[in-house]
Amino acid sequence: MLAHSSRIAASVGIGLPLLSQVTGGGAPGTSHKIKVVVAGAHPDDPESGCGGTIALYSDLGHEVVVLYLTRGEAGIPNKSAQQAAAIRTSECQKACAILKARPIFAGQIDGNTELSRSRYDDFGKLLQAEHPDIVFTHWPIDTHRDHRAVSLLAYDAWAQSRKSFDLYYFEVDQGSQTQQFYPTNYVDIGQTESRKRAACFAHASQQPETGFYQLHDKMNHFRGMECGCDLAESFVRHCQNLGTSLPQR
Structure with missing residues (x-):
């Protein structure tokens, strides 16, 4: 029997289309610009889950x-929700500037996210207004309710749009938050890991030097070993995607 990492490598095949050739549902090998949306629950989730891939696309x-589903209102001890939101919004703007991305906010509250008909409708309208070719979001099997919420909101938007964009899931805090995550695709982030690190460290209120980035750095190395490079981010591709929109190392 193949080792776990070997089975994964075999299942995804060899390589993925180059970012300059992403199809976004178009003909394979077609070179054109696409729109990517990365939907995360809190400030720092998109950066830690797929910051290297974001940088590759923008470059x-x-x-x-x-x-961002929320502004991280509950994320800073001894700060009010309003104070924390202001601090973390500023950190999002700094992180996105590093990655050359544009931040937008869905208006839900950290720790009190909701799933309701109106919330599904609002999120779907917000996402569709961007006309994405590809959307990344949290893997839905996760110990954090907010992570599960944004994953389901993104999935519902994809389904209601008649699968008009490709959908991929990313991991955060593997084991303690994301669980039962078996990648279908990998992205070599060796050239952009320094930008990912800088974007994560822009979230200074979260103490990345002693907290969340240490775990994600280990994840980057582990996923790299799985797919045969130094550093990688991994994703689960929805099997009903129209095309493939990830880079090749």
Whole structure:
């Protein structure tokens, strides 16, 4: 029997289309600019989950939007929700500037996210207004309710749009938050890991030097070993995507 990492490598095949050749549902090998939306629950989730991939897209001239479900209102001890939101919004803007992405906010509250008909409708309208070719979001099996919420909101938007964009899931805090995550695709982030690190460290209120980035750095190395490079981010591709929109190492 193949080892776990070997089975994964075999299942994804060899390589993925170059970012300059992403199809976004078009003909394979077609070179054109696409729109990427990365939907995360809190400030720092998109950056830690796929910041290297965001940087790769933006470096090649593709438009990247980072959609934050909340402003991290509950994320700073001894700060009011309003104070924390102001601090973390500023950190989002700094991180997105590093990654050359545009931040937008869905208006839900950290720790009190909701799933309702109106919330599904509002999120779907916000996402469709961006006309994405590809959307990344949290893997839905996760110990954090807010992570699960944005994943389901993004999935519903994809389904209601008649699968008009490709959908991929990313991981955060593997084991303690994201669980049962078995990648279908990898992206070599060796050339952009320094930008990912800088974007994560822009979230200074979260103490990345002693907190969340240490775990994600280990994840980057582990996923790299799985796919045969130094550093990688991994994703689960929805099997009903129209095309393939990830880079090749």
